[in-house]
Amino acid sequence: MAKTKSKAIGIAVGAPKQACSDITCPFHGNLSVRGRQFTGTVISAKMRKTAVMEFERLHFIPKYERYEKRRTKLKVHNPDCIAAKEGDVVMAMECRPLSKGKNLVIIQKLGAQKGFLSRMEARESSKIEKPKKEESKEEDEN
Numbered sequence: 001m002a003k004t005k006s007k008a009i010g011i012a013v014g015a016p017k018q019a020c021s022d023i024t025c026p027f028h029g030n031l032s033v034r035g036r037q038f039t040g041t042v043i044s045a046k047m048r049k050t051a052v053m054e055f056e057r058l059h060f061i062p063k064y065e066r067y068e069k070r071r072t073k074l075k076v077h078n079p080d081c082i083a084a085k086e087g088d089v090v091m092a093m094e095c096r097p098l099s100k101g102k103n104l105v106i107i108q109k110l111g112a113q114k115g116f117l118s119r120m121e122a123r124e125s126s127k128i129e130k131p132k133k134e135e136s137k138e139e140d141e142n
Contacts, residue, residue, distance in 0.1 A: 009033050013091070013108050020081035022049070024098055026105055028081060033105060035094030038074065041113050042088045043120070050102060051078040053092055077105040084109055087116035 006015035006027040015027045023029040040055030053076050058067040076092045084090050084106055091108040098105075 009107065011037075011093070011107075016079075016081040018081045018083075020079055022079045022081070024049075024077055024105070025079035025081060026093075026095070026107060027079070029079075031095055031105060033093040033095050033107065037094075038092050038104065039110070040072075040074075040090065040092070041116065042078075042084045042086055042090055043073070045078060045085050049078055049080070051076050051084055051090075051106065053090060053104075053106075074104055075099075075102045077102055079106065082106050082109055087112050089113050 005019070008015075009026045010033065020028050024031045026033050038053070038055060040053040042051045043054045044052040052073055054071055054073045056069050056071055059070045060067055074092070076090075077095075077098050078084050082090075089110040089112065090106045091110060092104040092106050095103060095105045097103045
């Protein structure tokens, strides 16, 4: 495979091996990155060129002088050359706003998270199910 032509983005991250023609890619397009870096897990990659990333943080409660865990979900741009999928641990960095709620771009894939599928299944099964409309209509008639 031939070397891909990519530019340095200003931090010590290796360029992806695969090339892409995405103009909003920091390596092969003209998107500059700056500001904060976040590391988290991709929980959804169903949208085109967009992924939803989640990470946990600690929030201090002054009244009880303790910390609680909180989850943050962010929409990030997923370039074709990186192509992160669900369960991947990724590093994202701030960039200019790409849409209303998307101002981060994935710059590196760090690997896969262990136990991701079982964690997601447990989270889905713990949700409260709403009663179906058909069942409630039958009860109203009787």
